[in-house]
Amino acid sequence: MLLVATALLSFGPLQLSPRRILSEKLTCEDFDLRFRPGSRAGATADFTAHQIERALAEIEAELLLEFPDRFEVFVYDSTQELGRIHGLEGIGGFASGLELHIPHDNLQTLRHELVHVVAQAIPRVGEQERSLFFQEGLANALLVYTHGLHAHTAAAFELKRGQMPALGLLLGEDFYGWLQQHPDFFGYDVAASWMLFLKERFGMPNLKRYFGGLSELEAFGLEQVQLEEDWHALLDQVVLRPETLRLLQERGGGPQADFAPYAVDPDSRLPAELRSTASGWQAVARDDQAARTANARLEPLEDGLRLERLGGPDWAEAHLDTASFGDGALRLIVEVVEGSCASLAIGPGCQAQLVGNGAFLFDGEGYVALDHDLALAGAGEFELLLRRRAGQAQLWVEGYLILEGPVAADPGPLVLGVAGQSASFRALAWKP
Numbered sequence: 001m002l003l004v005a006t007a008l009l010s011f012g013p014l015q016l017s018p019r020r021i022l023s024e025k026l027t028c029e030d031f032d033l034r035f036r037p038g039s040r041a042g043a044t045a046d047f048t049a050h051q052i053e054r055a056l057a058e059i060e061a062e063l064l065l066e067f068p069d070r071f072e073v074f075v076y077d078s079t080q081e082l083g084r085i086h087g088l089e090g091i092g093g094f095a096s097g098l099e100l101h102i103p104h105d106n107l108q109t110l111r112h113e114l115v116h117v118v119a120q121a122i123p124r125v126g127e128q129e130r131s132l133f134f135q136e137g138l139a140n141a142l143l144v145y146t147h148g149l150h151a152h153t154a155a156a157f158e159l160k161r162g163q164m165p166a167l168g169l170l171l172g173e174d175f176y177g178w179l180q181q182h183p184d185f186f187g188y189d190v191a192a193s194w195m196l197f198l199k200e201r202f203g204m205p206n207l208k209r210y211f212g213g214l215s216e217l218e219a220f221g222l223e224q225v226q227l228e229e230d231w232h233a234l235l236d237q238v239v240l241r242p243e244t245l246r247l248l249q250e251r252g253g254g255p256q257a258d259f260a261p262y263a264v265d266p267d268s269r270l271p272a273e274l275r276s277t278a279s280g281w282q283a284v285a286r287d288d289q290a291a292r293t294a295n296a297r298l299e300p301l302e303d304g305l306r307l308e309r310l311g312g313p314d315w316a317e318a319h320l321d322t323a324s325f326g327d328g329a330l331r332l333i334v335e336v337v338e339g340s341c342a343s344l345a346i347g348p349g350c351q352a353q354l355v356g357n358g359a360f361l362f363d364g365e366g367y368v369a370l371d372h373d374l375a376l377a378g379a380g381e382f383e384l385l386l387r388r389r390a391g392q393a394q395l396w397v398e399g400y401l402i403l404e405g406p407v408a409a410d411p412g413p414l415v416l417g418v419a420g421q422s423a424s425f426r427a428l429a430w431k432p
Contacts, residue, residue, distance in 0.1 A: 018085050018101070022074050030056060031071045031100075041075040041104035048075055048104055055111045059118050062142055064204055067118045071098040079103050108146060115139040119211070126213025132175040134211055137191030141199060146189060147251075149244065154186040155193035156238035157248040167194065167228045184253030197231045266383045269399030274329060274385060274431075284320055284330070284414065284428040292317040292415060304332070304426035307418045315343065320414035320428065327389050328432040330414055332425050335381035340420030342376075342384075349408020350388045352395040355419065361395055361403045369405035381424075 022034040026045050033049050035041040041048070052073060060066050076082040082101060083091050093102040093109040095116035102110050116139055140146055146154075158164045163185060170178065170191070179187040199207045202220050210219035216227055240248070243259065250257040267275050286305055296316035299306040309316035325346055334342045334354075345351035349364030358372040374397060385396040388407060395403040416425050 018074055019072075021085055022076075028053065030067070031073050033073045033075060035075045035104075036077070040077045044104055045075065048073075048110075051107060051110060052114065055107075055114050056118070059111070059115055059142060062204065063118060063122065063208065065118070065121050067121050069098055071100060071117055073100045073102065075102060075104045077104060079106075108143060111143055112139045112146075115142050122208050122212050124212050125209055126215065126218065128213045128215055130211065130213060131171060131173070133170050133173075133187075133191045134195070136175070136188050137195040138207075138211060140188050140192030141195035143192070144196065146192070149189070149248070151189050151192035151196050152235060152238050153240065153244060154189035154248065156235040157240060157245070157252065158186055158190055159232060159235045160240070161252070163252075164190070164232075167224065167231075186248075186252065193235070194231060197234060198227070201230075263399070266399030270385070270396060274331070274387070274396070276331075276429075278431070280431045281331075281429045282431070284430050285323075286320065286428070292319055296418075301424060301426060304424060304428055305416075306422060306424045307416055308422040309340075309418050309420065315417045315419050317343075317415055317417040320416050320425070323413065324411045325414055325430070326411040326432075327409070328430055329385055329387040330428075330430055331383070331385040332428045333381055333383050335424040335426070336376060336379060336418075337421050337423070338379045340376075340379075340418055340423050342423045342425075343415075343417035343419075344384060344386050344425075345412075345415040345417070346386060346388050346393075347408070347410050347412030349410050349412075350386070350393050351415070352384070352386050352393070352403065353417075354384075354397070359395060359397065359402050361393055361405050361407070363405075363407040364410075368407065369403040371402050374402050 019034065022036050024035050024037050024042055024045075026033040026035075026049055028049050031052065033045055033052070035045050056067070076085070079092050082093065082103060083089055086101070093100075093106070093113050095101070095113040098117065100110075100113050100117055102113055116135060119135070119138055140151060144151060155164070170187075175187070175191075179185065195207065198210065198220065206219050210216065216222060216224040220227065246257040246259065249255075263269050267277075272278060286300065293313065293316050295310045295312035296318050297308045297310055298318055299308065305318075307316060307318055328346070330344060330346060332344070336342055341353065341355040343351060343353040351362040351364075353360045353362070354374070354376050356376055358370055359374045360367045361369040382398055385394075387394045387396070388409070391406055391409050393403075393405060393407040394401060414430070
């Protein structure tokens with residue numbers, strides 16, 4: 001996004017104004033919207049005009065002024081078309097005097113460039129020169145977020161990675177020239193962060209006086225060096241979450257960010273040591289005679305068993321294996337029929353239940369964790385993993401960690417349970 005003089009399309013000795021190419025016009029209250037006949041931009045011209053009217057009102061309100069002049073908005077099908085018509089490369093949009101040149105489908109560029117137009121009405125009240133650092137900083141400060149990131153976030157990244165230059169260098173240099181020499185620096189966002197910091201601390205009236213040529217001391221009552229220290233202190237408090245940091249590193253010239261796609265396979269969501277491909281997993285021996293309650297009936301399956309409740313108590317239970325198990329992980333696939341619930345346990349004091357109103361973790365005396373956002377809503381199958389380690393248990397459902405909490409460490413048999421009618425338990429595996 002550049003603030004440049006309008007170029008003219010050249011045909012050898014001839015130069016053609018973009019106004020001739022974008023010859024269709026939509027007249028609005030405060031501006032004229034121009035687009036090329038037959039263009040995609042023309043198809044959505046009314047919507048674009050609506051967005052400009054809204055953005056204009058919001059920008060005027062935030063800058064505490066009304067823009068007095070009528071202006072023109074030139075809307076292009078793409079940034080490529082804009083660049084070809086103006087003979088410019090790598091340009092997203094620009095404002096020049098009372099002209100705004102933008103692609104039709106980028107609200108962020110529209111608002112940014114519109115700030116340039118409206119900011120011309122800010123009075124010149126001081127003698128200090130204002131570089132394009134101020135222009136671009138104000139435009140992005142009013143956006144607050146650009147490309148999904150807060151201005152302070154990107155500036156904090158530059159400060160934390162040691163790439164933040166002295167403020168005086170940015171304020172006094174040829175800003176565009178400096179950015180060309182430092183292409184991986186978030187210059188617009190740093191400029192926006194500085195202007196946003198001043199706006200948040202001192203208010204828009206004082207920021208406008210500063211933008212209009214007053215020094216920091218005249219506009220804010222503090223020297224630049226003190227304000228720069230306070231700004232950096234604010235940026236030091238910004239927390240960069242891991243995902244945001246990876247995105248910033250990518251945009252700042254680093255390798256492509258390795259964002260995790262949504263995984264259909266539950267196994268891929270588990271920690272590496274709990275995945276089916278990890279070493280140490282062993283099949284669990286099934287004991288077909290080990291019904292724990294009289295109302296339970298077992299039916300052997302090729303890779304597991306089916307447990308049916310025969311009435312009586314709410315839960316029918318059966319030992320999966322008569323051996324004694326301590327710390328470790330039990331994973332299996334559970335298939336329930338409509339109206340049934342399932343449970344699994346490692347010993348007498350570590351049990352997980354999935355029922356109609358949530359998931360529960362028990363320590364033998366009562367529940368120690370629950371989650372009502374996960375509940376059995378009907379028939380189907382899902383993968384469960386119950387892990388106990390050093391007095392703590394975790395319940396993983398479909399590869400997501402759902403519950404964790406303190407449980408008893410007493411060893412004992414692996415126990416399956418069903419409430420309602422029946423459930424099948426397959427692909428049973430244990431890892432110490």
